[in-house]
Amino acid sequence: MNPNSLHRSRLLSCAALALACSLSAAAQAATPAELLAGYTAKAGAPASPERGQxxxxxxxxxxxxxxxxxxxxxxxxxxxxxxGKPIRPMAPAFNPERFSDAAKTEKWFRRNCNDVVGRECTPAEKADVLSWLMTLKP
Structure with a gap:
């Protein structure tokens, strides 16, 4: 392969990688309603705000x-x-950044559920909590 072809090939590979990374980041963006729909589908049952609370x-x-x-x-x-570190509000209506990134949401559910229940939360538990948080309005 001549040097120009090799350079062009590397540029195309870099461009493809950059596109894949940007698409992956866009795929991580979410709304609370989209996350709730996903958890509810995985749970196979409707979410309960009462159980979530x-x-x-x-x-x-x-x-x-x-x-x-x-x-x-x-x-x-x-x-x-x-x-003692401050933690911004959990309810999406009071903190629009909450539940707007699927990967971040999963990271924090995994970490916090381990602290609270000693295991990862089930999709039903996540759906219940999120459904309750979504009922809280200003």
Missing amino acids: QFFTNRHGHEWSCASCHGEAPTQTGKHAAT
Whole structure:
């Protein structure tokens, strides 16, 4: 392969990689309603805001509940129980950045569910919590 062809081939490969990365990032963007639909479909049952509120406020055999850090009113700024770091409101109507990125949402559900219930949350639990948070309006 001559140097010009090799250079052109590398440029095309880089362009394809950049396009794939940008499409992947766009695919990660989401709305709370889209995430809820996905969790509900995986759960195979409708979400329950009532169960979501109970899950959020109750302890599950561990030291913390979701409300321990996010506050009993997830419409306000919470405070991490161990570090004291402020946590912006969980309810999407009070913090439009919440539940707007599928990968970030999964990361935090995984991390926080492990702290609260000692395992990853099920799709039904995620759907229930998200459905309750979506009912909270200004």
